[in-house]
Amino acid sequence: MPPEIQHRSAVEARFAEVFAHLGLLSAYARRRGARDPDAIAAEAMAIAWRRLADVPRDDPRPWLIATARNLVLADRRRHAAALQDLKGVEPAAPPQAAVLELDHELEVALATLSDTDREALLLVAWEDLTPSAAAASLGISPAAFRVRLHRARRRLLYELEARRAHTQFNPAWSGNDL
Amino acid sequence: MTSDRLLDRVRAANPVPAAPIRDDVLFARIVASPGDARLARRRRLRVGARRLALVGAAIVLTAAGGTTGAIQLGVFSHDTPEALFKGNPAGQFPGSRHQIVNPRTVRRATTFTVPGVGRFEYWIALTRRGWLCNAIRQPDGTWAALTADRFQLGGPVPGCSGWSWRDVHGFAYYPDTIPAPRHRIWRLVYGYAPTAGHPVKIRDRISGVTAPIGDGRYFALVIPYCQRRSCNRPAPFAWFQLQTLDASGRVLVTDRRDAGM
Numbered sequence: 001m002p003p004e005i006q007h008r009s010a011v012e013a014r015f016a017e018v019f020a021h022l023g024l025l026s027a028y029a030r031r032r033g034a035r036d037p038d039a040i041a042a043e044a045m046a047i048a049w050r051r052l053a054d055v056p057r058d059d060p061r062p063w064l065i066a067t068a069r070n071l072v073l074a075d076r077r078r079h080a081a082a083l084q085d086l087k088g089v090e091p092a093a094p095p096q097a098a099v100l101e102l103d104h105e106l107e108v109a110l111a112t113l114s115d116t117d118r119e120a121l122l123l124v125a126w127e128d129l130t131p132s133a134a135a136a137s138l139g140i141s142p143a144a145f146r147v148r149l150h151r152a153r154r155r156l157l158y159e160l161e162a163r164r165a166h167t168q169f170n171p172a173w174s175g176n177d178l
Numbered sequence: 179m180t181s182d183r184l185l186d187r188v189r190a191a192n193p194v195p196a197a198p199i200r201d202d203v204l205f206a207r208i209v210a211s212p213g214d215a216r217l218a219r220r221r222r223l224r225v226g227a228r229r230l231a232l233v234g235a236a237i238v239l240t241a242a243g244g245t246t247g248a249i250q251l252g253v254f255s256h257d258t259p260e261a262l263f264k265g266n267p268a269g270q271f272p273g274s275r276h277q278i279v280n281p282r283t284v285r286r287a288t289t290f291t292v293p294g295v296g297r298f299e300y301w302i303a304l305t306r307r308g309w310l311c312n313a314i315r316q317p318d319g320t321w322a323a324l325t326a327d328r329f330q331l332g333g334p335v336p337g338c339s340g341w342s343w344r345d346v347h348g349f350a351y352y353p354d355t356i357p358a359p360r361h362r363i364w365r366l367v368y369g370y371a372p373t374a375g376h377p378v379k380i381r382d383r384i385s386g387v388t389a390p391i392g393d394g395r396y397f398a399l400v401i402p403y404c405q406r407r408s409c410n411r412p413a414p415f416a417w418f419q420l421q422t423l424d425a426s427g428r429v430l431v432t433d434r435r436d437a438g439m
Contacts, residue, residue: 031193042204051214073436
């Protein structure tokens with residue numbers, strides 16, 4: 001086999017290892033409410049191909065998720081702006097995430113977290129990243145990430161327990177109006 | 179509930195469990211497009227052949243004279259912005275349909291300088307369907323993310339990845355980083371800003387860095403990303419938050435804070 005083709009195959013083989021995480025990106029974009037999660041995943045992979053030298057060999061997931069996150073946020077900004085354009089009013093709120101099957105009590109509690117704290121928690125819980133990998137994905141130090149994760153867990157725990165206490169004292173209350 | 183049980187509960191509530199996806203068509207489309215130039219195979223010539231090549235190059239340089247620069251530019255990049263957008267180098271990317279560029283809309287939106295690196299140009303064009311195309315010309319005349327990618331810029335350039343021209347009120351941008359000498363890293367944020375109130379400048383509210391808005395809406399903002407001595411961690415102001423300013427310095431529109439990439 002000519003050396004050029006051999007080399008090309010080696011690069012493609014390396015990209016194939018990255019590309020194996022396509023499902024992860026699609027799921028990530030879907031969980032974060034992207035309107036077209038498969039397109040986000042495909043575009044993130046296309047960027048990874050063009051910047052393959054930047055993609056860490058040992059674990060490409062933090063890099064890929066950071067790229068997908070940027071694309072999701074950019075898409076959200078575009079969509080929000082398009083809505084403003086249609087309405088001709090002051091800046092609108094970001095579009096709502098797609099409807100997902102989620103434990104309602106947990107969903108409400110998660111919604112009380114700040115965007116950054118929620119992202120920290122979900123990177124570990126849903127994307128199954130280690131704290132170090134999640135920190136790399138967010139571009140912060142592992143120490144800063146641990147602080148953020150701790151804060152998110154504490155806050156979520158507080159919200160869930162507050163809701164439970166409220167329900168105990170108000171049995172008739174369904175909890176859906178908090 | 180303990181903290182571990184809490185995390186288990188969140189894990190169990192995962193609404194979209196990740197499953198492997200096999201998409202051979204997408205893979206083939208992506209690898210058919212230009213890859214990362216930094217991974218391109220460098221051809222090693224034997225010493226004799228190398229000398230021969232140098233002598234040949236010298237003859238060509240002497241003979242061609244002033245046209246050599248143009249030839250070189252043509253070899254290592256698309257020689258004009260019009261040719262770049264017409265060539266549609268990112269056209270085969272997923273989600274990059276409708277990239278038939280209207281040649282009359284090709285223009286340099288703005289320029290920006292990265293300390294220690296050089297002056298870049300941000301070029302834009304519109305497709306026939308009104309999509310926005312972006313490209314960044316590097317200090318050496320090449321286009322970012324096309325050939326010798328020594329500045330490691332990437333993202334949606336060059337190409338028309340769906341940024342909408344009809345966006346009037348919102349910010350639309352892509353954050354990237356550029357490595358500079360002495361292990362410094364700069365953040366580059368480029369895109370377009372809301373046009374409400376005749377903005378002339380864009381500012382990062384957190385670092386205070388400003389840049390002019392070109393052609394009524396486009397900008398490229400270079401923000402310090404790393405602390406002076408170590409680039410292992412972002413500077414305290416690694417977050418950014420864009421604002422548009424009018425000629426009197428009044429803030430017109432403020433975007434939400436962004437951690438970028």
